[in-house]
Structure formats: C-alpha cells, structure tokens
Amino acid sequence: DIQMTQSPSSLSASVGDRVTITCRASQGISNYLAWYQQKPGKVPKVLIYAASTLQSGVPSRFSGSGSGTDFTLTISSLQPEDVATYYCQKYDSVPRTFGQGTKVEIK
C-alpha cells in the first residue's frame, strides 16, 4: 500500500505568516490528492482536491500544488481561524490513506 507522509507534524506561526505543509506519497498518485482541515471538535472539511483545486467556499489564501509524489498546502497569510489540524489524503485508489496530520497553531 502507498504511504502518505506529512511534515511537519506541528507548527506555530504568527498571524499573517505564510505557512507551508508538505505531503509525500511513497508511490506516484498523479494528482489524486486532497487536503482536509479539521478544527478542534469538528468534522473534517475538504479544502483542496485534485492537488490544486480549491473547494467551493474555501478562502483563496489556501492553495495546493504538486503531482506524482510530492505535494504542498500553502496558507498565504495565516489567520486565527486557521488553527486546525490539516491532513492530506490520496484518493486514486483504495486504501485512501491519510497523512498523519499537521497541527497548526498561532504563535
């Protein structure tokens, strides 16, 4: 099975900072990569799919890039409401493995 490795596992940044989270697949998955945001006590929400397509209603400060094995989620200007754990997930085939998550906090 393909493994998904996210880094870092946590980060602390200031409001307005640019934040980057990476996700690496152990084998190529084309662009079948989604990013989810899970706020504390809430249900996960898809932010980006097809590696770089912004889900409707998601603020434009979120962006995704990559293809094959290496992917990136970027928050261009971190806001207090972005405090959450972010997960990548492959959905090219099953198992639809998730990354281990990146917890984002405000410094």
Added chain:
Amino acid sequence: QVQLVESGGGVVQPGTSLRLSCAASGFTFSSYAMHWVRQAPGKGLEWVAVISYDGSNSKYGDSVKGRFSLSRDNSKNTLYLEMNSLRPEDTAVYYCARGSTVGYKLPHDYWGQGTLVTVSS
C-alpha cells in the same frame, strides 16, 4: 442540501458486535460510493472501508479486514457498517463520507457528524 447522519454508536464489550448506520439525503445516493473513516481519541484520521455505488463491491483497510462488513440499501438511502469481534483499538468516532461517483474520482466532499464507538470491558 447534502446530509449524512450516522447512528448506532455506543459502548460495547470486546469481542461483541455493533452495527452503524448512515442515512443520506440531498443527493442521488445510488450514484456514489460511500466510505467510513474513523478517528481514535486524540489521533488522526484512518480510512476504514468503501462500498461501490451499487453495493456490488467493497474494500476494507487491513485493520478491519475480516471483521467489518459494509452494505447499503439504495431504496432507503442508507449505508451500514457491521462491526464484529470488536477490539479496544476500534474505539473511535466513525464518520461516513461520500466518495466517488461513476466515472469521477472524488475526495470526501461530505461527511456525517460522526458516531462514537467505545470498546471497553
């Protein structure tokens, strides 16, 4: 609007069984594969299983293979997860989530609110 509502969670003893349900509305249920994803307390998301849009095919994660079984009733817009031989490590919030439709691979764009399963003696 799309809604997914899970039910059936609770506290059970190790080795017993439990059936979860997920009632869907607001979309053509019979056109979508459906998934279960779980999250143990304080842990990350774990993909559990998927069933095809017509119920003819299902796949499972290694941690539940042989113990969990998926089914669906498209006439009732309902998804089921039969969990047998439950273990303490199955303790988690279980989410149902929409998946791909015919011809299109899609992420989990809709999730239920989750139902908590606790396996403890």
